[in-house]
Amino acid sequence: MNIRRRHDTIARTLRRNGTATIDELAHEVGASRRTVLRDISALRYDGFVIYSESGPGGGLQLDPQSIQTSARLSVAEVFALLISVAAMRAAQNLPFSDLADAGLAKIEKSLPSEKVRDLRRFLQCLHIGQLSPKQDLSDLGKIDPTLLPAFENAFLEQCLMRFQYRDAKGAKSSREVEPQAMLVLQPLWYLVAWDPMREGFRHFRMDRISAPECVTGTSFRRRHVPFEKDVSPYSDTVAPSSPNVQTK
């Protein structure tokens, strides 16, 4: 039996049985007592909390709260989770945010540092505000799932982004813009971009964007987005409390 499978089997058996002796585990996984002891040591090192008691009636016991996942998430999935929690936190009182934060912090730790930098820069362009009650929500659609990776890439590479846009009147147009920020006016999400053709900022409702793609070989400079910004994506990131409110 593989060493990894053995670890998994031992953890599973401990979970199922509640308590088990080393000899029982050794028989279960088909290995020697010594090897199981080494495995237990490795599991403890990996963060599993395993209590032990000597003597007759003793044995090992696994703290069920210490069970850990080992999922491997892609960067885009991590971004999506982060955005969810960040937006939720900003918009309302999210309970258990400490736990969610701890999880996200662990995820962050396991990412390469340059990806963490990207990620924080990306979240800093997330603006959250209040939706005007006059807004028409009748044609609210679903957001293209390829939009996030495309925007992420264009934003970080600082290259232009091209997509098809359907405006409020249903008119379609092809756009090529500089993606600068995301705006959340729940339940609406907007892409805030500088349109070089029209020489001005434009808001694009994300559910009206289709066929997004990055225009390789282009580049643009970051612009100051005319928005109130008071959202800190992480609780451990101290947001500057200075009122940098601006209106264009």
Place this chain on the structure above:
Amino acid sequence: MNIRRRHDTIARTLRRNGTATIDELAHEVGASRRTVLRDISALRYDGFVIYSESGPGGGLQLDPQSIQTSARLSVAEVFALLISVAAMRAAQNLPFSDLADAGLAKIEKSLPSEKVRDLRRFLQCLHIGQLSPKQDLSDLGKIDPTLLPAFENAFLEQCLMRFQYRDAKGAKSSREVEPQAMLVLQPLWYLVAWDPMREGFRHFRMDRISAPECVTGTSFRRRHVPFEKDVSPYSDTVAPSSPNVQTK
């Protein structure tokens, strides 16, 4: 050098340099060409997308989108993330929910099946509704971070839960109740429980609960919570569309 560290180093070098030949990587990690080739094969098996080109000027290239995390989250952290995304999804139009779902599905996959069962059962007791505009929010406080594990444990073990409660008038009392569900009326979160002393359901605002603990050795039966239930925690779980609306 350790095999894991070698894999990490190779992935990091590929990210940093954009492109690299096998001989370069072999020199970087201090291993032979053959070993690096085996490592590349293992990385590909693990989900890293690595392109290769033969001939002069060729080499290996890593798709940055395929970079993966390897964070190990505790069950409580996964719960917190799930609740965030589920509540967010239910309350409004959450973009990129497909990606967040994919991430959560992966996390779920890596958990033992009995934990997944627990988790789904737990999320099924999450009710989301609309807050009455009359509600006083002036004393909105922070929710005790130990509440989630305590509730989770009490709910799954079906044992009583004891805590201190501070009601709207500031009066404090000690409670011992059967936890049945969670109710979200954003930004307020409620614990819905059957109070055996008072013989009826009671709502406890979570930010007014302190010192929660499970009463071991007790047990209770699950009761039908008098709530409208139309929230599906997962997109891939088909919610029964039958109108099981009930009012006590």
Place this chain on the structure above:
DNA sequence: TAATTAGTGCCAAAATTTGTCACCAATTAT
């Protein structure tokens, strides 16, 4: 055609993991 680079199969050498054994510490039952 020559040079360069990815990729595979094979086998012995190197390294790591495993099992055995002796032994210690703690706890329970007699």
Place this chain on the structure above:
DNA sequence: ATAATTGGTGACAAATTTTGGCACTAATTA
């Protein structure tokens, strides 16, 4: 007090896995 049971450690040889070297193929560029 003593025996029995159970967790835990160190040392060393045996078993297993990983690694390196080699020969070779396939693709691409100059």
